[in-house]
Amino acid sequence: MEHKLLLLGDEAIAQGAIDAGLSGIYAYPGTPSTEITEYVQRSKEAREKNIRSEWSANEKTAMETALGMSYAGKRAMACMKHVGLNVAADPFINSAITGAHGGLIVVSADDPSMHSSQNEQDSRFYGKFAMIPILEPSNQQEAYDMVHYGFNFSEKMKIPVLLRITTRLAHSRAGIKRNISKEQNKGGLHDNLKQFILLPAIARKQYKDLLNKQPEFEKASEESSFNKYIAGEDKKLGIIACGIANNYLMENYPDRKVPYPVLKICQYPFPKKIIEKIYDECDEILVLEDGYPLVEELLKGLLDKGKKIKGRLDGTIPRDGELNPNIVATALGKDFTKGNEIPEFIAGRPPSLCHGCSHNDTFLALNEAMSDYSKGRVFSDIGCYTLSALKPLESINSCVDMGASITMAIGASEGGLVPSVATIGDSTFAHSGITGLLDAVNNKSPITILILDNLTVAMTGGQKSSAFGKIEDICLGVGVEKEHIHIIKPLIKYHEENVKIIKEELVYNGVSVIIPRRECVQTLNKRMRAKHKIKTI
Amino acid sequence: MKKDIILAGVGGQGILSIAAIIGTAAVNAGLFLKQAEVHGMSQRGGDVQSHLRLSSEEIASDLIPGGKTDLIVSVEPMESLRYLPMLSPDGWLITNTEPFVNIPNYPDINKVISEIEAFPRHIALNAEHIAKDLGSVRSANIVMLGASSPFLDLDYNFLEDAIRNIFQNKGEELVKINIDAFKAGLKFSEENK
Numbered sequence: 001m002e003h004k005l006l007l008l009g010d011e012a013i014a015q016g017a018i019d020a021g022l023s024g025i026y027a028y029p030g031t032p033s034t035e036i037t038e039y040v041q042r043s044k045e046a047r048e049k050n051i052r053s054e055w056s057a058n059e060k061t062a063m064e065t066a067l068g069m070s071y072a073g074k075r076a077m078a079c080m081k082h083v084g085l086n087v088a089a090d091p092f093i094n095s096a097i098t099g100a101h102g103g104l105i106v107v108s109a110d111d112p113s114m115h116s117s118q119n120e121q122d123s124r125f126y127g128k129f130a131m132i133p134i135l136e137p138s139n140q141q142e143a144y145d146m147v148h149y150g151f152n153f154s155e156k157m158k159i160p161v162l163l164r165i166t167t168r169l170a171h172s173r174a175g176i177k178r179n180i181s182k183e184q185n186k187g188g189l190h191d192n193l194k195q196f197i198l199l200p201a202i203a204r205k206q207y208k209d210l211l212n213k214q215p216e217f218e219k220a221s222e223e224s225s226f227n228k229y230i231a232g233e234d235k236k237l238g239i240i241a242c243g244i245a246n247n248y249l250m251e252n253y254p255d256r257k258v259p260y261p262v263l264k265i266c267q268y269p270f271p272k273k274i275i276e277k278i279y280d281e282c283d284e285i286l287v288l289e290d291g292y293p294l295v296e297e298l299l300k301g302l303l304d305k306g307k308k309i310k311g312r313l314d315g316t317i318p319r320d321g322e323l324n325p326n327i328v329a330t331a332l333g334k335d336f337t338k339g340n341e342i343p344e345f346i347a348g349r350p351p352s353l354c355h356g357c358s359h360n361d362t363f364l365a366l367n368e369a370m371s372d373y374s375k376g377r378v379f380s381d382i383g384c385y386t387l388s389a390l391k392p393l394e395s396i397n398s399c400v401d402m403g404a405s406i407t408m409a410i411g412a413s414e415g416g417l418v419p420s421v422a423t424i425g426d427s428t429f430a431h432s433g434i435t436g437l438l439d440a441v442n443n444k445s446p447i448t449i450l451i452l453d454n455l456t457v458a459m460t461g462g463q464k465s466s467a468f469g470k471i472e473d474i475c476l477g478v479g480v481e482k483e484h485i486h487i488i489k490p491l492i493k494y495h496e497e498n499v500k501i502i503k504e505e506l507v508y509n510g511v512s513v514i515i516p517r518r519e520c521v522q523t524l525n526k527r528m529r530a531k532h533k534i535k536t537i
Numbered sequence: 538m539k540k541d542i543i544l545a546g547v548g549g550q551g552i553l554s555i556a557a558i559i560g561t562a563a564v565n566a567g568l569f570l571k572q573a574e575v576h577g578m579s580q581r582g583g584d585v586q587s588h589l590r591l592s593s594e595e596i597a598s599d600l601i602p603g604g605k606t607d608l609i610v611s612v613e614p615m616e617s618l619r620y621l622p623m624l625s626p627d628g629w630l631i632t633n634t635e636p637f638v639n640i641p642n643y644p645d646i647n648k649v650i651s652e653i654e655a656f657p658r659h660i661a662l663n664a665e666h667i668a669k670d671l672g673s674v675r676s677a678n679i680v681m682l683g684a685s686s687p688f689l690d691l692d693y694n695f696l697e698d699a700i701r702n703i704f705q706n707k708g709e710e711l712v713k714i715n716i717d718a719f720k721a722g723l724k725f726s727e728e729n730k
């Protein structure tokens with residue numbers, strides 16, 4: 001048997017990129033995209049090839065840096081979770097106008113069912129919005145192959161390409177055949193050095209170029225081997241299945257023979273001619289998409305006066321959440337076996353802070369310090385510490401997007417909620433908190449900010465935080481007064497002292513920063529184990 | 538050959554190591570494999586599961602369809618019952634009996650155990666105790682792997698090689714402990730099947 005690598009979908013993308021001549025990967029961690037960059041960081045081959053892979057401060061800086069590498073003629077990849085694309089949206093949309101030079105792929109990993117996210121937005125809408133080609137692999141091998149195709153296509157059409165995956169593919173392993181090996185580009189500039197200057201006069205021209213490329217993108221989708229029309233005898237129904245939905249469809253036919261015509265869509269813009277074919281020949285259409293009803297909505301149109309279109313909008317499939325084989329079976333009117341019910345006494349087991357976590361001690365102190373005030377004053381952010389929203393701590397009142405704790409606290413204080421408190425992790429602070437802190441200083445806002453420094457990006461598995469060792473200097477540099485910056489040690493034995501410091505700063509009529517600093521116990525354990533191993537060798 | 542397996546437990550209990558070992562063994566045995574894991578939020582002490590599918594034919598879905606699972610292998614007793622709707626009418630329930638209590642409303646453990654024992658095809662063992670007797674509590678997950686092995690249709694040698702493979706860079710001692718843990722689990726199942 002030929003040798004196969006057993007890889008997660010994320011890892012298949014990374015290996016595909018290494019094999020396709022990648023020169024740099026730019027990313028900020030975020031489930032389910034993190035393992036793409038981590039794979040490149042661990043890869044010996046990538047090190048030998050000198051592929052750069054350090055983490056970026058956030059998705060916007062990652063996207064822009066990748067665009068810079070593309071400008072210099074090399075192949076670059078920017079990776080993020082779906083909400084990261086919101087942060088990177090400005091350079092992302094504009095990169096469609098500048099176009100690319102060296103191949104540029106943006107990977108956005110969506111999280112239908114919100115396993116680890118604030119929402120389940122569908123990145124394909126961003127690709128459509130930017131008017132760039134989108135690739136959506138149905139399996140791990142296709143993920144690997146699409147990276148090569150995507151880089152070539154990006155260079156041929158001088159356009160960034162969006163690669164969209166969902167959690168299930170990102171975090172599922174399968175055997176991968178490697179079949180490409182390409183040297184990195186030598187680099188060099190594009191002939192048109194004005195291409196990247198989006199002054200209105202140039203941007204208008206560039207935008208027209210983008211519009212003019214649309215028919216070619218569509219033609220590529222129609223000819224793409226990733227899009228496939230599969231004939232079926234029974235024309236009562238036609239099935240359009242996008243990306244991973246194809247697998248759930250096939251799972252329902254053990255012999256892999258679907259009686260109905262099927263259109264597999266894994267490359268966009270929409271392959272209009274093939275869609276037209278299946279639409280015309282079938283009585284009804286069922287659309288299967290692991291995400292928002294993008295294709296379905298377009299097929300239905302505003303007035304829905306055409307053929308019956310079944311999917312998420314008419315209730316054939318639930319409007320929200322991830323697809324699975326059973327949901328697809330139900331949509332096909334097929335029966336499936338059910339196991340026993342879950343016994344009623346089985347309790348839920350929500351995630352919780354680890355035993356000994358520094359955040360726990362910080363929030364115990366904060367809870368006590370806040371007990372003199374009415375409830376609802378603690379704005380928070382995204383990271384392990386968001387779990388302090390749950391019992392028994394129940395400390396925080398918000399978690400919206402990275403960085404929003406500080407800025408929401410400013411707004412709330414201006415709305416009369418004084419004092420307001422912000423709690424933000426060290427990595428989240430580096431990602432999007434610094435500019436908010438600058439606003440607070442300029443406003444002289446009466447807020448107390450706790451920068452929870454556990455010396456790592458814990459929630460996503462312990463990556464290096466880009467503000468490591470720099471937090472006090474950043475706060476001073478932004479203009480926080482020295483006497484209102486405190487570093488405390490979140491340990492129960494310092495509880496009284498910590499409560500006192502927080503209480504004192506709560507009454508200060510200006511910006512205070514308290515930095516509870518103690519390493520995440522998970523990364524500490526990992527470090528200790530590694531150290532121990534070195535000793536025993 | 539086709540085996541659909543759900544691995545269950547609590548974040549941090551090592552179900553991904555079980556998955557990695559079975560996965561490596563299956564690939565070396567020339568089988569197709571898909572294995573969906575859980576990363577992220579729920580790894581922080583929440584319930585975690587992994588869908589592991591082995592087959593001599595190409596596999597379509599990364600997720601096992603409900604009611605089609607051949608084997609639930611759980612490192613925690615209550616967690617083994619959470620996936621019953623996924624289990625096929627002739628599937629096996631293989632579970633550790635040592636509870637992992639990190640929630641205030643953990644049900645009465647006797648109730649959990651009697652529910653497991655009422656299940657017609659089950660193997661229930663205290664993997665913690667077995668692992669402790671062998672000198673490494675941290676190998677409880679490998680005891681469970683051993684207990685599941687008679688149901689996997691995978692050659693013993695592929696599994697042992699995969700264990701070596703996974704633990705080899707942690708030293709020969711750990712390889713041996715884990716192989717012993719594996720054998721102890723295997724023995725229990727053979728005797729109680």
Ligand SMILES: Cc1ncc(C[n+]2csc(CCOP(=O)(O)OP(=O)(O)O)c2C)c(N)n1
Pocket residue numbers: 028029030031059081083084087382383384385402424425426427428429454456457458459460465
């Ligand atoms: C825009 C965006 N990017 C990435 C993420 C994923 N994410 C959630 S929490 C987190 C890390 C937070 O690290 P830190 O603030 O240091 O807190 P810790 O988990 O260490 O407590 C990341 C990267 C996200 N939710 N949103």
Ligand code: SF4
Pocket residue numbers: 352353354356357358359384385454458459520521522523581
């Ligand atoms: S991983 Fe680290 S920061 Fe997260 S809950 Fe555990 S100890 Fe706390």
